[in-house]
Amino acid sequence: MPRDMAETLARSALYKLLSVAFLPPSERAPELFSGIDRILDLLPVGHQAILRPIVQEVAVARSGATGPEYTRLFGVGLAATPYETEYDPLASARKGHRLADLLGFYEAFGVRIADHRKEFPDHVAAELEFMALLFLKAAHAGAEAMEEALSVSEEAAVKFMADHLGAWGGIFADRVERATGEGFYRFAARLLRGFLLAECRLLGVEPLTLAAAPPRDADLPTCPFAGECPTGDLAIEYEPRLIEEAVFCAIRGRREETAFRAERDRLYEIGDPEAREAGFRAFHASWFERLGLGAGIAEALGEQPSVAAGAARCLVATAPSSGEEGAELFVSSGNGPAGARGRTLLIRLKPVTLTLPDRLRSLLRHELLHIADMLDPRFGYEPRLPPSAAAPASERLLRERYRVLWDAYIDGRLAVLGRAPAGARAARLGEFTRAFPALGEVAEAAFDRFFGAATLSHGELVAFAVEPEAVLRPPSNDREPDGSAAAA
Numbered sequence: 001m002p003r004d005m006a007e008t009l010a011r012s013a014l015y016k017l018l019s020v021a022f023l024p025p026s027e028r029a030p031e032l033f034s035g036i037d038r039i040l041d042l043l044p045v046g047h048q049a050i051l052r053p054i055v056q057e058v059a060v061a062r063s064g065a066t067g068p069e070y071t072r073l074f075g076v077g078l079a080a081t082p083y084e085t086e087y088d089p090l091a092s093a094r095k096g097h098r099l100a101d102l103l104g105f106y107e108a109f110g111v112r113i114a115d116h117r118k119e120f121p122d123h124v125a126a127e128l129e130f131m132a133l134l135f136l137k138a139a140h141a142g143a144e145a146m147e148e149a150l151s152v153s154e155e156a157a158v159k160f161m162a163d164h165l166g167a168w169g170g171i172f173a174d175r176v177e178r179a180t181g182e183g184f185y186r187f188a189a190r191l192l193r194g195f196l197l198a199e200c201r202l203l204g205v206e207p208l209t210l211a212a213a214p215p216r217d218a219d220l221p222t223c224p225f226a227g228e229c230p231t232g233d234l235a236i237e238y239e240p241r242l243i244e245e246a247v248f249c250a251i252r253g254r255r256e257e258t259a260f261r262a263e264r265d266r267l268y269e270i271g272d273p274e275a276r277e278a279g280f281r282a283f284h285a286s287w288f289e290r291l292g293l294g295a296g297i298a299e300a301l302g303e304q305p306s307v308a309a310g311a312a313r314c315l316v317a318t319a320p321s322s323g324e325e326g327a328e329l330f331v332s333s334g335n336g337p338a339g340a341r342g343r344t345l346l347i348r349l350k351p352v353t354l355t356l357p358d359r360l361r362s363l364l365r366h367e368l369l370h371i372a373d374m375l376d377p378r379f380g381y382e383p384r385l386p387p388s389a390a391a392p393a394s395e396r397l398l399r400e401r402y403r404v405l406w407d408a409y410i411d412g413r414l415a416v417l418g419r420a421p422a423g424a425r426a427a428r429l430g431e432f433t434r435a436f437p438a439l440g441e442v443a444e445a446a447f448d449r450f451f452g453a454a455t456l457s458h459g460e461l462v463a464f465a466v467e468p469e470a471v472l473r474p475p476s477n478d479r480e481p482d483g484s485a486a487a488a
Helices: 003-021 036-042 045-055 058-063 067-075 091-108 124-143 147-179 183-203 240-251 257-269 273-290 295-303 305-310 351-355 357-375 395-416 424-435 437-451 458-466 468-472
Strands: 235-238 313-318 326-331 343-349
Touching: 003 036, 003 124, 003 183, 036 045, 045 183, 058 183, 067 326, 091 124, 091 147, 124 147, 147 183, 235 240, 235 295, 240 273, 240 313, 240 351, 257 273, 295 305, 295 313, 295 357, 305 357, 326 357, 343 351, 343 357, 351 357, 357 395, 395 424, 395 437, 395 458, 424 437, 437 468
Parallel strands: 235 313, 313 343
Antiparallel strands: 326 343
């Protein structure tokens, strides 16, 4: 293979590798950088000079990435938000244009973000993967002597780096390195920053770096209903992106829309970029309160006082898809604070869900009862299911069975309180029979042990998920009390 083609393919491979590094972690994360030395040997000499000292530290990445750290860094737009438009201090004015430009690049090369993927077009993983594709196309065009196609791919890479990835990728990498406590992300951040530097030099690109907005950790609007709702000392904070998009969803078609847009348009007259952006955020937050878009979350938390008391902070962030909506509880690791002070409740919602009170209420009642169980010492929740040699089911099937049982237990209690959605029992019974097909005729009676239960524990759910037939089997009577065989 010609050296220049090998270099192009190696560059494509490294873009792809870094793209995967900033996606939600998988079980393969510890192995992700295992082949980095082979890629490095094929990169241009200038790249090797910059990256070799970084790659020598690859051992720190072998611990892999963890889900809680990923969410802390990237999931709520806090210390190291992975979205390009969040680094633009004029985001409210230019976000639509930048996203449209990104989509124009993607569509020109036949790229569409798959329905099962959770990233927005400006996510760092999406932009890195697009660059990987451009260099893959360039390598193919070079091998087939397709000069025009090669030129198109190379020119697109230069422009994309100058206008998008190169303008913010280094700032993103700096924030990740400063914010993370995990070796995996520290290594990935250093590798990304060094690689982008080498790429810009090779491509002859001097990107117009975005004047990054400040980290959002101290910049999240707090709950406008804090003085009215029974959530105690729980601080509720909203991602600015979610506030803005929810307001636009809610105001559309209302009689106040004309006044809203006229007032918003006047903000463009503010000369100072940072003051203008602050004005947009305050404006959207005021309309968020005026439209009552935070009331549903306050109400749901009021119904679960143990959740409000069991966490110190509640973050409400954007869910990329309906399937990602829900609530999670994160506990600080290491030497962090204990008890409620060390817990953060993360609620992910699509912006439109905040405008649909019935759907929001139903979703949060179910999700927050999950969190209440996790906080209840009587339930005895453990974050990992124990391995079981007795169960023929795979680990994935075991997790699905456990989910089905826990969901049935939750909706059964909500039904008793009159808070379950219509058809909840039939829907959960259907899930139960699909998860436990071997139960046959006794499936419904077994299901009612969970849907109709007042109190269950994590251990009881696990035991049934592992070996349902053993739990249902009546005690054996084929032995006498003294242990001798029973008479025939």
